[in-house]
Amino acid sequence: MARIVVFNQKGGVGKTTTALNLGAAMARAGRKVLLVDLDPQAHLSAIHGKALKDVGASMFAFYRDNIPLANLVIDWPDIGQLIPAHAELIKVDSIFGKGPNILSRLNQGLTTFDNNSSDVLIDCCPFLGVLSLNAIFAADHVLIPISSDFLSMRGALQIERTLSALEPVLKRRVGRHYLLTRFERRRNMSFEVQKRLIEHFGEEVCETVISENVAVAEAPAMNKDIFSHAADSRGAQDYAALLEELKAKGIL
Amino acid sequence: MARIVVFNQKGGVGKTTTALNLGAAMARAGRKVLLVDLDPQAHLSAIHGKALKDVGASMFAFYRDNIPLANLVIDWPDIGQLIPAHAELIKVDSIFGKGPNILSRLNQGLTTFDNNSSDVLIDCCPFLGVLSLNAIFAADHVLIPISSDFLSMRGALQIERTLSALEPVLKRRVGRHYLLTRFERRRNMSFEVQKRLIEHFGEEVCETVISENVAVAEAPAMNKDIFSHAADSRGAQDYAALLEELKAKGIL
Ligand SMILES: Nc1ncnc2c1ncn2[C@@H]1O[C@H](COP(=O)(O)OP(=O)(O)OP(=O)(O)O)[C@@H](O)[C@H]1O
Ligand SMILES: Nc1ncnc2c1ncn2[C@@H]1O[C@H](COP(=O)(O)OP(=O)(O)OP(=O)(O)O)[C@@H](O)[C@H]1O
Numbered sequence: 338m339a340r341i342v343v344f345n346q347k348g349g350v351g352k353t354t355t356a357l358n359l360g361a362a363m364a365r366a367g368r369k370v371l372l373v374d375l376d377p378q379a380h381l382s383a384i385h386g387k388a389l390k391d392v393g394a395s396m397f398a399f400y401r402d403n404i405p406l407a408n409l410v411i412d413w414p415d416i417g418q419l420i421p422a423h424a425e426l427i428k429v430d431s432i433f434g435k436g437p438n439i440l441s442r443l444n445q446g447l448t449t450f451d452n453n454s455s456d457v458l459i460d461c462c463p464f465l466g467v468l469s470l471n472a473i474f475a476a477d478h479v480l481i482p483i484s485s486d487f488l489s490m491r492g493a494l495q496i497e498r499t500l501s502a503l504e505p506v507l508k509r510r511v512g513r514h515y516l517l518t519r520f521e522r523r524r525n526m527s528f529e530v531q532k533r534l535i536e537h538f539g540e541e542v543c544e545t546v547i548s549e550n551v552a553v554a555e556a557p558a559m560n561k562d563i564f565s566h567a568a569d570s571r572g573a574q575d576y577a578a579l580l581e582e583l584k585a586k587g588i589l
Numbered sequence: 590m591a592r593i594v595v596f597n598q599k600g601g602v603g604k605t606t607t608a609l610n611l612g613a614a615m616a617r618a619g620r621k622v623l624l625v626d627l628d629p630q631a632h633l634s635a636i637h638g639k640a641l642k643d644v645g646a647s648m649f650a651f652y653r654d655n656i657p658l659a660n661l662v663i664d665w666p667d668i669g670q671l672i673p674a675h676a677e678l679i680k681v682d683s684i685f686g687k688g689p690n691i692l693s694r695l696n697q698g699l700t701t702f703d704n705n706s707s708d709v710l711i712d713c714c715p716f717l718g719v720l721s722l723n724a725i726f727a728a729d730h731v732l733i734p735i736s737s738d739f740l741s742m743r744g745a746l747q748i749e750r751t752l753s754a755l756e757p758v759l760k761r762r763v764g765r766h767y768l769l770t771r772f773e774r775r776r777n778m779s780f781e782v783q784k785r786l787i788e789h790f791g792e793e794v795c796e797t798v799i800s801e802n803v804a805v806a807e808a809p810a811m812n813k814d815i816f817s818h819a820a821d822s823r824g825a826q827d828y829a830a831l832l833e834e835l836k837a838k839g840i841l
């Protein structure tokens with residue numbers, strides 16, 4: 338089963354939104370989904386509505402106390418399972434530094450827990466520290482949301498350099514796709530960013546774009562994914578189309 | 590003269606956009622402005638167009654080699670001065686950890702350099718590490734951009750807790766204002782977020798809101814601030830109004 342990390346060190350590009358809504362699309366297509374929240378700010382966990390409990394029931398307990406991931410999963414109706422984040426995760430960088438063992442921790446934990454029966458989606462914070470490196474190490478594929486504006490475009494080039502720099506350590510070139518998000522068809526800028534992204538990354542740019550759609554931004558306030566909140570919305574259609582594209586490409 | 594840090598650990602809320610455009614508004618009002626880029630991703634420096642040079646000419650040289658800030662400033666036409674960031678700044682957290690001396694480094698550096706003749710605006714990355722803590726320590730005031738959506742609203746509450754946790758170390762309650770950005774008047778959500786923010790933070794919420802305005806997002810592609818790119822745009826009017834409000838409140 339697939340392990341996808343949703344990463345971009347640029348902030349606010351739709352990582353959490355994509356982890357949530359792609360996960361929900363996958364669940365509705367009958368797949369078994371595990372969401373892992375690796376952001377100390379825990380926005381994905383917050384959308385669940387009942388996931389932010391004590392630190393002993395979060396990913397921090399996995400890192401600090403070696404609690405097995407199986408003990409940390411909670412149910413997410415209509416999506417699958419979630420392992421919540423916690424604010425204490427901010428300490429993982431300083432507790433563990435960047436030694437070689439720490440980088441494979443999540444990979445080992447996931448293999449032990451699930452032995453590949455679930456598809457895994459990992460949400461990251463916009464910072465390439467121990468947590469995000471753990472996620473990239475554990476993943477088969479990196480999904481890189483890029484919001485359709487120029488500052489975010491610049492972030493895309495930086496992440497390519499970052500992944501190249503990681504190849505000697507990863508000992509492979511990790512597969513990746515770039516996903517345009519917050520695509521506003523009324524703006525030339527959206528198409529300009531798409532054009533430049535394709536010039537640079539070619540077939541690694543998803544054909545699906547996620548439209549700017551207020552329903553997508555409203556859903557979290559009601560602890561919902563886009564399908565539960567507005568199943569006929571453009572955002573729901575786009576995330577469903579994204580799933581189809583990733584299946585057609587053999588990533589899912 | 591004022592020292593304002595633009596900080597929010599939520600990503601993509603308009604920190605860089607606000608540092609740039611508030612700085613430009615201040616320069617046009619005749620003020621002497623120093624922009625400090627403390628984001629290893631260096632988006633603010635990238636907008637300058639000629640600021641991303643070797644690491645010895647960046648804020649990293651200040652931290653690693655104690656190069657005086659005076660040696661690192663470059664000119665930014667129509668804005669003032671900039672001290673650029675560099676990707677190497679990502680190492681500051683691991684090189685310096687969180688000891689008491691490191692936290693006051695920027696404060697001391699700024700006092701030595703400028704002795705208060707410029708207004709200083711510091712742009713931060715969406716991560717509360719040594720760099721952002723340095724910036725908060727050095728600042729008289731924190732300007733917290735909040736994009737007008739629910740996930741960003743949640744970030745606002747987190748930052749309030751963060752600043753409270755810092756009070757014993759800072760030995761003062763640092764002044765702050767919350768600035769709604771990317772305000773889309775056609776969406777109920779914008780007004781809902783504004784209402785909740787005011788309920789929670791009252792007078793600390795700026796009356797000025799920065800409108801969602803494509804010109805603001807386009808300007809960086811041309812290495813421009815909003816006034817240089819589209820002086821009559823809504824975005825330019827809003828950033829000019831923000832300056833007036835901060836002056837009226839005695840922050841600038
Ligand atoms: N397609 C869309 N249409 C409208 N709003 C969107 C869309 N995608 C994301 N948003 C909104 O944009 C904001 C940023 O998205 P999100 O928090 O998912 O980004 P992120 O990359 O996870 O941010 P961070 O770097 O802080 O973790 C959120 O308020 C979200 O609801
Ligand atoms: N008022 C606005 N209208 C339209 N677009 C905007 C506005 N403010 C910001 N943007 C765009 O939103 C994106 C995010 O803004 P910006 O990069 O300034 O946020 P940030 O908080 O500095 O992000 P990061 O956390 O990655 O440092 C940018 O592409 C920017 O051009």
Ligand SMILES: [Mg+2]
Pocket residue numbers: 352353354376380461462
């Ligand atoms: Mg997120």
Ligand SMILES: [Mg+2]
Pocket residue numbers: 604605606628632713714
């Ligand atoms: Mg920024």
